[in-house]
Amino acid sequence: MTRGRLFTLVGGIFGLVGLVLLGVGIALAASTANFLASAERTDGTVVAVTERISSSTDGRRSTAWYPTVEYTVGGRQYSFSSSVGTNPPAYAEGDTVPVAYDPADPADAQIASTWSAYLAALIVGGIGIVFAPLGSVLFVKGRRDARRRTWLRQEGREVWAEIADVGVDFTSRINGRHPYVVHATWYDPRTGRTHVASSDGLREDPGPRLLGRTHVRVLHDPADPDRNVMDLSALR
Missing domain, CATH: 2.40.50 (OB fold (Dihydrolipoamide Acetyltransferase, E2P))
Structure with missing residues (x-):
């Protein structure tokens, strides 16, 4: 799963859960207010x-x-x-x-104390207030990342980057396991800089697929080569 899809999925879940909890918190507060008014x-x-x-x-x-x-x-x-x-x-x-x-x-x-009566509504609604905007931010980020990747695949400049290493990404997990990631570099004579591209998180070790391979296809934004996407479906 790409990072964009992951952010979109997680953002959608967080946003939905946040809206539900916020609604439950408001309903609890309204129910409590009605009860206290007639009690x-x-x-x-x-x-x-x-x-x-x-x-x-x-x-x-x-x-x-x-x-x-x-x-x-x-x-x-x-x-x-x-x-x-x-x-x-x-x-x-x-x-x-x-x-x-x-x-x-x-x-x-x-x-009947205000603090005790409304505590449950405040807790549930408070979690909703945190989750809803957080989910919205992640969802928007995921959609933006997905659009960027689509643009790069259609309009990006192609280079064949040299495989630098295949490692494990200990900062994230896929199905409870740390994913594998491929790093590759290429030199841009226009800027005199060496740029780095990283693959999406991979569930399986890509080592066997890369055996004997030295380069991978990378599509990058000519205006900003650090914005790039690695295409492991094409190997050389």
Whole structure:
């Protein structure tokens, strides 16, 4: 996969995920605002703070503490566990906290502090705000790179560059593995400079294909030879 296609794919995914998370964050904030606007208020007591450990796909573990709150409405006792956890704990056992509850269903309640009530919406929406523009930038960069490569293949000046080395690109991964990359150089007598071209990341070792070969085809922008694309489909 070329870098342009990779940026376009990753940018599209990030942008889509960002827009979805931003929408979810706005929906959560609106739902919370509607609930708080119609809810009744009372005081509750934190009776427990529960530790929860979660693991991400890369094996990292994170810990958060979730408060359990008891409160009384109409002489009847209710309790709920907050859906929002924090690290470090935001509350301790015995703390008094404001509680907002649905007068039609007192069991439906949440901590009424603005910070606690809107924390989930802020987290989800905040991630969306980061992902959406980042995805847009990557997507635009990918499309621009793809157009540049198309132009170079159609209009670029051809040179046969000498193979300098075949190595492993440790700065990126393809399907969990570091890709191979071919480097080649050529001398431009017009400018008196030596220019470098690099192939796209390759899943398989190109060494066997290049066995006995000394040069590869490169197409470059005459106005800027450092803008180039290597064509490994043609070998000499």
